[in-house]
Amino acid sequence: MGLADDTSYNLLDEGWIPILYAGGEFQKVGIRSVLKNAGKIRQIAASNPMDRVALLRFLMAVLLWCKPDLSDNDRAQLSSADGIPDEWLKKLDEHKAKFNLLGESERFYQDSAVKSKKARPIADLLVEFPGEDSVNHMHHVVHGSYGFCPACCAQGILRLSVWASANKYYPASVNPGSAAYAIRERENLLLTLAANLPEATASTDDAPWLSNTPPTSPGTVARLAWRPRKLWLNVARDTGACANCGNEGVLVESLCNEGGWLTPTTKNQDFTKEVETELKKMGYKPKGKDRKNKTVAKLLKNLPVIRKCRIGKLQKLCRAGDAAAQSIAQPPKSEAHQIAEMFNRLASSDNNEKCIKALTQKAIDDEKKQLSDEDTKVKKFWTDDPLLLEKNGDPLSLPGLNRGPSAHASKFWRDALSACDTAASPIVAIGPVVNKFIFQDAVCIEVPDSSAKVRAELSAQFEGQLSDQIKEVTANPSRQHPEIAAAVDMLTPDREACTRQLLTSKDTGASNEDFLHHIYDSLVAQVISSTNAGSVLRRRAATIAAKTAVKKVIKKLIKSARKKSKAAGKSNTTSTEDAQVAGGPEA
Numbered sequence: 335m336g337l338a339d340d341t342s343y344n345l346l347d348e349g350w351i352p353i354l355y356a357g358g359e360f361q362k363v364g365i366r367s368v369l370k371n372a373g374k375i376r377q378i379a380a381s382n383p384m385d386r387v388a389l390l391r392f393l394m395a396v397l398l399w400c401k402p403d404l405s406d407n408d409r410a411q412l413s414s415a416d417g418i419p420d421e422w423l424k425k426l427d428e429h430k431a432k433f434n435l436l437g438e439s440e441r442f443y444q445d446s447a448v449k450s451k452k453a454r455p456i457a458d459l460l461v462e463f464p465g466e467d468s469v470n471h472m473h474h475v476v477h478g479s480y481g482f483c484p485a486c487c488a489q490g491i492l493r494l495s496v497w498a499s500a501n502k503y504y505p506a507s508v509n510p511g512s513a514a515y516a517i518r519e520r521e522n523l524l525l526t527l528a529a530n531l532p533e534a535t536a537s538t539d540d541a542p543w544l545s546n547t548p549p550t551s552p553g554t555v556a557r558l559a560w561r562p563r564k565l566w567l568n569v570a571r572d573t574g575a576c577a578n579c580g581n582e583g584v585l586v587e588s589l590c591n592e593g594g595w596l597t598p599t600t601k602n603q604d605f606t607k608e609v610e611t612e613l614k615k616m617g618y619k620p621k622g623k624d625r626k627n628k629t630v631a632k633l634l635k636n637l638p639v640i641r642k643c644r645i646g647k648l649q650k651l652c653r654a655g656d657a658a659a660q661s662i663a664q665p666p667k668s669e670a671h672q673i674a675e676m677f678n679r680l681a682s683s684d685n686n687e688k689c690i691k692a693l694t695q696k697a698i699d700d701e702k703k704q705l706s707d708e709d710t711k712v713k714k715f716w717t718d719d720p721l722l723l724e725k726n727g728d729p730l731s732l733p734g735l736n737r738g739p740s741a742h743a744s745k746f747w748r749d750a751l752s753a754c755d756t757a758a759s760p761i762v763a764i765g766p767v768v769n770k771f772i773f774q775d776a777v778c779i780e781v782p783d784s785s786a787k788v789r790a791e792l793s794a795q796f797e798g799q800l801s802d803q804i805k806e807v808t809a810n811p812s813r814q815h816p817e818i819a820a821a822v823d824m825l826t827p828d829r830e831a832c833t834r835q836l837l838t839s840k841d842t843g844a845s846n847e848d849f850l851h852h853i854y855d856s857l858v859a860q861v862i863s864s865t866n867a868g869s870v871l872r873r874r875a876a877t878i879a880a881k882t883a884v885k886k887v888i889k890k891l892i893k894s895a896r897k898k899s900k901a902a903g904k905s906n907t908t909s910t911e912d913a914q915v916a917g918g919p920e921a
Contacts, residue, residue, distance in 0.1 A: 342436055349363050373416040428711060495559055619787075630681075639705065
């Protein structure tokens with residue numbers, strides 16, 4: 335196989351991980367060096383934030399594999415060390431051959447079983463290059479005319495571990511490919527690793543780089559370094575310049591791959607799949623657009639509620655609607671078959687539409703208390719992922735490309751802020767994510783204290799009412815006024831930058847009411863000035879009226895926040911902390 339015969343490229347010692355030392359020096363180092371000198375390294379310095387997240391997760395997995403029994407004393411030791419102690423890293427030497435990226439024997443994260451598959455472009459590893467599904471690629475190249483160096487291939491393989499998207503041919507990574515992650519940043523890489531390690535002791539399951547067989551009960555190490563693809567790198571016979579980084583040397587020109595390890599599922603997800611299969615046998619299409627199929631989609635979404643809280647009601651409705659169903663000659667083969675059969679019986683009658691609607695509605699508060707995390711988790715993802723951001727039980731992701739500028743400028747970082755544990759870290763690096771093979775970068779949020787969450791929530795609530803409040807002072811408030819909506823959208827990026835700057839400000843003396851007025855008073859004046867026709871006096875009158883309406887809305891929001899604070903059992907005294915959370919004393 336050309337150069338692959340006499341090249342192994344061992345990732346423990348070869349320079350492939352880009353890092354920035356505390357003194358500002360940039361270098362590429364191997365796994366052993368980056369761990370032993372982590373206290374002297376400022377950060378992972380990959381140009382693409384996808385690689386920074388992927389490399390950090392991989393290094394966490396290697397550390398937990400080498401030292402699965404991290405005690406509190408061990409964690410405390412990391413706070414003053416220059417790097418990971420040599421005695422912790424003995425497994426690296428014992429399994430050095432497992433980290434060979436090339437060569438004809440065992441390879442890192444590769445499976446020789448796919449060597450005979452049809453070769454695909456090496457661009458499958460990096461979304462920056464054009465592929466069959468890549469839309470906004472950053473390089474213009476001719477397929478088959480370029481290759482990647484081993485260092486870029488290694489980064490691309492680990493990137494798949496975190497960001498692989500699912501389609502009908504391939505499974506997603508251990509979390510959805512569009513998921514977003516938060517990293518608690520510290521003064522150096524060693525402290526960053528320590529701050530992001532999960533609290534629980536890692537399980538002793540086989541690490542993904544040791545075997546091509548997926549673990550039956552994947553633990554922390556396996557899930558941090560999942561293998562959603564089976565692949566094999568094909569090395570070119572000639573050397574050349576890497577199309578990604580420009581380095582001269584051995585090139586990998588193509589790869590063979592197929593679907594790898596399936597995303598771990600919960601018992602509820604497995605049961606939902608069983609019910610879906612039974613319904614498909616009965617002719618239903620959960621992704622269909624007609625009424626019956628949409629109802630099936632609601633059933634599957636709310637199946638845990640029906641199964642745990644409403645199964646008696648479902649059985650009663652079936653018995654009442656079909657007397658013959660009271661005595662079934664042959665018992666159902668499974669619980670999934672039974673639920674599918676009863677639902678099909680109800681859906682077959684036009685008189686049961688109200689009953690079905692009641693069965694498939696969202697869980698009420700009393701029912702939610704009976705449901706566990708395993709019951710409510712619908713999408714496939716790792717619930718205990720130490721870095722994953724979640725909202726309402728689903729992984730957080732950036733808005734799709736079809737969303738407006740307001741959603742992109744404000745929604746994601748506000749959701750991320752509310753999902754972050756701000757008490758644990760003042761600085762959180764978030765994202766990036768990939769939506770439908772399209773790379774979207776994300777943001778870095780610095781939060782000095784928990785009051786920022788309250789203020790972000792207040793400003794988010796006000797955002798939803800802003801355009802309507804400005805419309806109220808126009809001559810025709812009942813109109814849609816697209817010019818006002820467009821003006822608000824155009825000003826969103828600047829407004830959001832101002833909001834984030836105020837949230838991270840060290841001067842927290844102003845009340846929440848002053849905070850909201852500081853952001854929105856000038857905005858209202860700008861929108862009125864650009865959209866309100868007429869004389870200067872008319873625009874001035876409209877501006878005053880709009881600001882008055884804004885003031886009323888802000889007071890209402892602050893009052894609501896105060897009530898929530900009281901309901902949560904917080905003291906509403908004149909102390910500085912309470913005044914900040916509740917918006918200060920009422921005027």
